[in-house]
Amino acid sequence: MRERGRELTIVAALAMLSGYLSLTQANFRDAFTISTILTNAAYVAVVGIGMTIVIVAGQIDISVGSMLAVCALITGTLARAGVPMPLVVLASLLLGLGMGALNGALVAYLRVPSIIVTLATLTVLRGAIVWWTKGYWVMPLPPGWKVLGTTHLLGLPLPVWIGWAAVLAASILLAHTVFGREIYAAGSHPQAAQLNGIDTARVTFWVFALNGLLVGLATMLHVTRFSMVQTQEGLGLEFLVITAVVVGGTNIFGGSGTVMGTYLGVLLLTVTSSALTFLGISATWDQAIRGAFILVAVTADIVRTGQWRQPVGWA
Amino acid sequence: MTEALLQLRGITKRFPGVLALDGVDFALTAGEVHALVGENGAGKSTLIKIISGVHQPDAGRIDYLGTPVTFPTPRAAADRGITVIYQEVALFPDLTVLENLYVGAYPRRPLLRHSGRGRRVDWMAMRARAQDVAASLGVKLDLEAPVHRLSAAQQQLVEIARALLRDARVIIMDEPTGPLTQQDAARLFSLIRQLRSRGVGIIYISHRLEEIFEVADRLTVLRDGRRIVAMPVGETTREMLIHHMVGRTLDTLYPHTARQTGPPVLEVEGLGTSGALTDVSFTLGRGEILGLAGLVGSGRTTLARAIFGIVPPGRGRIKLDGVDARIAHAGRARELGIAYVPEERQRQGLVLPFSVSENLSLVILRRLSRLGFINHASERTVAHDVVRRLDIRTPGIGVPAATLSGGNQQKVVVGKWLAAQPRVLIMDEPTRGVDVGAKAEIHRLMSELAGRGLAILLISSELPELLGMSDRIMVMHRGRIAGELSRDQATQEKIMAMATGVA
């Protein structure tokens, strides 16, 4: 079997945290809370899937928060203009795909490093959408808007199910398709990938496009739960998502990582946030703890694998 | 010669400043093991890169399976059944063994049962075929282990298995036994014979002449980019072969001057590091060149790095001029007058984009500065001085080291350490990838330095180099000193016997 060490560690941490909370805090057991945690995690997880794929491919995308804002505000505006919801959803997906493809083209074909490209699109997209909306929130929204976000299926909101479906689909894509395996190859050793006939530029392009598409999907899971769309939607999302990906065991330099790890990472971060509230720790410490998570997770990894001991230049 | 699998005629390849291949002919028949021999820089790697589509020839033609071909990319050659097993392993460290066997050529099946095009990786088929191949190789491969966990020898086996899985008609093996143990090498030879009987053509490159006599049917000798001779292996002898390869007497290539070895400079007692070295003791005297032989992985490089402080010190003592030295890091070793010319010139020896002068001053920069401020004038003086002394051929001291030839780059690495005026110079494969001319110059320099009292520890996989240059040869086997030979006693056979643990 493939290594599952990281996943198991997170599951254990999750189990301990939730177990402790369920035993000591009566409220935590409420279906409402679990459902809330899963729902909050769903859209982050979908962005996390895209980010995992991008990072596995040896790239990074810090523009996801801005892309989400663009999708959210434009779809909100479309919905207000009376466009039917299925078309609004489609628009979100296409918008995401388009922006992701733009990032991808710049990285893959104009060969600008991805951190610079997405740093630029982070600024440009957010600026453009705020300028276009003049900073006004999009509201009120038509009644059909919240159908996707608030419909329940078997006791759980639709976004949770869609999130799970996306995790499953992406896991299969990464593990079992030729394209999926080429992503790992390109991220693990780009030169060797090219020697083996893999078109790394094409892989890179589609990885970013796919990431954009997933941001479009995540937007729909997220904003349809609320009755307005704010201009600061998705602000700082990139940090949250990259944290989850790293905590989930994906190598920040590419070549290894799983979507399931990322999903568990997202859950852990979400549960931790809730736990803080339940344990009476002010939410203001949330960010500090989240950061500590990355440090501990990665440091533990490096110590566990003994990389820190290895003399330099030691193959 | 009508049924030649691969036929090259008049292949010429020019690189900036070098004529790498000059009208070379080469023919490979199906079911033949054809050894390609020659000194480093003779053009062997250029020739295989042309056959495998990495480089395009400037002139000449290639016929493959009876028709003229061009391979614009390595992929094109691979698709036609020409596979190279490179010296530097080109595997994916994060991926499993199984996957490494198939990257770029996955067996596919449809995503859903009847959904047309195959987009899905057929893990079942992969595993089954991989197990077959591993069985036919007679080796155990943990298919699910990530490659970065494998030893160098295991990684090599993965590469060989990969070639077999691709139904290669021509397999090019570039120093395949380098990282292998004696048993693994023997297994490889039987495998090569098995492949030969299946009609695969094998181009075999090795510096180890005994291997060529053991496994090859024919051989082609290259020297300075020209084909010197091509003939059946049975029609030649070792001595003739060396004569063809080197094209001159060994005296000029290995200028050994009679010297008196002075008092010990470096004394190593009971040195051990976890796993890699056990109880290593030796002394190195003033003006002595001590050769260190051993197979790859025998601990030679680890020993050098332990003395130089890059591998953390373990048990044992190191004395310099009779004084105990605690070498916790490389900076300390440098202060104590130990210099190390590492085996990987480009990765460990040079900052390629830095200028020649910046590279030459790297080690002694603090000495060339006052209060941390670099004295650029003395930096230039030192650089000019070293360039002149070592006869480094460069358009100027300001050009990037990357633009120099391999031999001159190596002289820069040696030069930056000589500038530090060391007491002990450790040279790890100092002439690997260096052309014959520069090689002789580096050897002459070594003799000259030893003549002036420098103590040199020479690590080399080239036995002729060790035999030609050393005053004494120490052989390592599995992290221990397996034995020591004086210059007069030493022969290739004795060294190999010790290195392989037979003696």
Place this chain on the structure above:
Amino acid sequence: MNIRLLWRERVLIGLLISSGVVLALLSDVFLTPANLLRATRYAAEIGLVALPMTMIIISRGIDLSVASNMALSAMAMGLLWQRGLPIWPAVAIGVVTGTLAGWLNGWVIARVRVPAIVVTLATLAVYRGIATGLSGGTGILGFPESFLALGAGTVAGIPVQTVIWIAGIVIAAVFLTRTTNGRYIYGIGHNETALRFSGIAVDRIVLGLYTASGFVAALAGMIYAARVGTAKSNAAAGYELSIITAVVLGGTSLAGGEGTLVGTVLGVLILTILQNGLTLARVPAAMQDVLIGTVLLAAVLTYRERPMRKEVSAQSTSQPAPRRAAGRAMSDPENTLAAGEERRKP
């Protein structure tokens, strides 16, 4: 002294002048000394932190935690002052806090060998989080005039922080171009392994860089607090991106080994002038972001289109580096199979 400018620096000067001209046409106020001096108050905060950031990026690292560190140091200072400590000792302790925070980054990066992007991404959250946690979400106001002068005062008509910035530029430039450690920083960026094999204490230099980054960030945090008159946990939010943008705009390569402080200063100036001038010209802030992002992309594309010539001078170490197709700046250097290099996993 013979000042040679690299191609990208000439591009930047052209960009600076042309944007100055355009902005002067758009607004009467823009080209007045008073306005330009005022603009440098903001530039100084970004510009100060950009100096060590340039060196860190040249060494193929990154420090994402600088803005959080600014907030943390200022918060530490504010809380101590609020609890009765005199202002200058409080400032000193605030600066020490930031320096320690930078040292911690460096320690984890150099000793534990965790990639800088991961470490500082984590401490970005940790330091900001501690600042938020300590503050309880409220800001601290009412600092004495003597402290506020750091952000609003002038020396001989020039804003205090601008004077500090200029001093910082001179010190940093001399350090980077004239000293051994400056040379080593470029070397680490190009090929850390070769430096280690030359017996150079790479870890100590790296540790020093991140510590310096923490110190300067703390200093900038004080200046920020003094300029806005408040110590607050969301101070300087998002500055890390502006700072990195300025450095990259200035031509420093995220792949390491390449970059100059001249470029960074020009990058900071262009960024500031665009923001200031466009604001005066009543261009909405959001539109400014669009323009700045576009300028960044365009600049990087320009650098890429014309590889730098190797300039034979003591300081320049640039050389056309083959960018790998799927290359990410913070990952491996260009390691080609042809060169016989093996890939080292981070």
